[in-house]
Amino acid sequence: MDADGNRTPAPGGPPRGPSRPEFWRSPLRGPWLTAVLGTVLLFGITVLFVTGLLSYAAYDPDLAPVNDQTPGKGWLGFYLFAWPTSPYWLYRVTQGVHVTLGVVLVPVLLAKLWSVIPKLFAWPPVRSAAQAAERLSLLLLVGGAGFEFVTGILNVQLHYIFPGSFYTLHFYGAWVFIGAFTVHVALRLGRVVRALRAGPRQPAPDSQEASGLVSPRPAEPTISRRGALGMVGVGSLALFVVTAGQSVGGVFRRTALLAPHGQDPGSGPNGFQINKTAASVGIRPGDIGPAWRLTVRGAGRRSELTYDRLLAMPQNEALLPIACVEGWSTPDQPWSGVRLIDLAALVGLGDHPPQVLVESVQRGGSFSSVVLSSQQVRDARSLLAVRVNGAVLSDDHGYPARMIIPGAPGVHNTKWVTRLTFGEPA
Ligand SMILES: Nc1nc2c(c(=O)[nH]1)N[C@H]1C(S)=C(S)[C@@H](COP(=O)(O)O)O[C@H]1N2
Numbered sequence: 001m002d003a004d005g006n007r008t009p010a011p012g013g014p015p016r017g018p019s020r021p022e023f024w025r026s027p028l029r030g031p032w033l034t035a036v037l038g039t040v041l042l043f044g045i046t047v048l049f050v051t052g053l054l055s056y057a058a059y060d061p062d063l064a065p066v067n068d069q070t071p072g073k074g075w076l077g078f079y080l081f082a083w084p085t086s087p088y089w090l091y092r093v094t095q096g097v098h099v100t101l102g103v104v105l106v107p108v109l110l111a112k113l114w115s116v117i118p119k120l121f122a123w124p125p126v127r128s129a130a131q132a133a134e135r136l137s138l139l140l141l142v143g144g145a146g147f148e149f150v151t152g153i154l155n156v157q158l159h160y161i162f163p164g165s166f167y168t169l170h171f172y173g174a175w176v177f178i179g180a181f182t183v184h185v186a187l188r189l190g191r192v193v194r195a196l197r198a199g200p201r202q203p204a205p206d207s208q209e210a211s212g213l214v215s216p217r218p219a220e221p222t223i224s225r226r227g228a229l230g231m232v233g234v235g236s237l238a239l240f241v242v243t244a245g246q247s248v249g250g251v252f253r254r255t256a257l258l259a260p261h262g263q264d265p266g267s268g269p270n271g272f273q274i275n276k277t278a279a280s281v282g283i284r285p286g287d288i289g290p291a292w293r294l295t296v297r298g299a300g301r302r303s304e305l306t307y308d309r310l311l312a313m314p315q316n317e318a319l320l321p322i323a324c325v326e327g328w329s330t331p332d333q334p335w336s337g338v339r340l341i342d343l344a345a346l347v348g349l350g351d352h353p354p355q356v357l358v359e360s361v362q363r364g365g366s367f368s369s370v371v372l373s374s375q376q377v378r379d380a381r382s383l384l385a386v387r388v389n390g391a392v393l394s395d396d397h398g399y400p401a402r403m404i405i406p407g408a409p410g411v412h413n414t415k416w417v418t419r420l421t422f423g424e425p426a
């Protein structure tokens with residue numbers, strides 16, 4: 001031992017610093033703490049993965065290239081299915097859970113990484129080929145987790161700082177991460193179960209059960225292991241309290257202190273969250289003024305409607321939310337306008353209307369057009385809406401007319417619609 005109580009390293013042993021077990025002094029680190037945090041993440045990340053896959057399916061990427069923000073997915077899209085319109089709150093729930101849970105798990109993830117950090121410096125760095133492969137998988141695991149959490153949170157907070165490519169990054173990142181995660185769970189599950197069974201009592205530092213996590217030279221504890229877990233829980237709860245309100249919407253949005261607050265949607269019938277304002281995507285007054293027309297095409301026919309003719313068609317009401325990929329949503333609101341079925345009937349496709357390409361007056365931008373499936377078109381709640389909460393749409397909410405589709409992600413509710421083309425592309 002030297003003057004600090006460090007054991008004198010054996011020749012060829014770890015160099016001074018973090019590679020020596022005695023460098024790490026927290027009395028909290030140990031297999032039980034790591035196992036508890038790991039178990040929470042096992043369930044949490046599984047839910048994040050499933051809701052993330054659902055979010056991709058919700059975009060109906062196979063319907064048309066304009067729907068897919070992640071080109072070249074190949075067989076990674078094996079699970080895709082036509083996104084249903086019922087229940088009408090489906091995406092609001094899956095994406096609210098995805099974003100809220102992602103935020104809430106941040107303290108757990110950080111605590112988990114903290115609990116195993118001595119292993120990062122384990123000496124010798126490479127002991128065998130198998131161990132080298134395992135360490136490489138840990139690199140993908142930790143890197144993948146960091147990447148997914150960082151890209152997800154930046155997207156939620158900053159409204160797409162990665163133009164168009166967030167989806168691609170987050171989607172491929174998720175597959176890399178989940179691969180490494182699956183390997184990690186398979187390798188560690190036995191250890192986790194044993195540690196949970198053994199309980200919070202610390203095993204001897206160099207015992208096998210300690211897994212190299214227990215400090216051989218622990219400092220005086222300032223908090224118990226249960227207390228530390230409690231702190232993590234309080235951190236997660238606090239994040240939940242200041243995040244979840246955005247997914248509930250309405251008055252609860254005010255509690256979402258962490259949600260982006262860049263824009264004030266104002267009050268009144270149109271006073272709800274705005275994804276992109278008319279000005280921010282270059283909508284000019286002339287685009288949505290008296291010269292605006294709605295063109296409906298399909299089955300070789302074509303019909304052009306003025307705003308007044310659109311208003312003269314049968315108006316229907318649907319009580320629907322808007323639910324954005326960013327995790328925010330509005331409560332159910334009364335929208336009114338013309339059913340897509342009735343618009344398909346204008347070109348003689350009223351009986352079994354096919355899919356429709358929806359185009360906005362907006363020039364460019366990945367949300368200016370979308371293809372909606374035939375089941376979305378056929379749902380009587382799917383509207384080309386002209387009113388919300390009893391008032392004419394504001395410019396920012398898509399005046400003169402916008403889509404509103406049950407169960408779908410917000411991005412499918414195209415604003416400033418000017419053209420509908422029913423049927424497969426020619
Ligand atoms: N033309 C156009 N429509 C659009 C968008 C857009 O950027 N351009 N954003 C979409 C997204 S991502 C969402 S969440 C909803 C939000 O509608 P709101 O801004 O009226 O709340 O509009 C959708 N419709």
Ligand SMILES: [Mo]
Binds near residue numbers: 275323324326410411
């Ligand atoms: Mo959105």
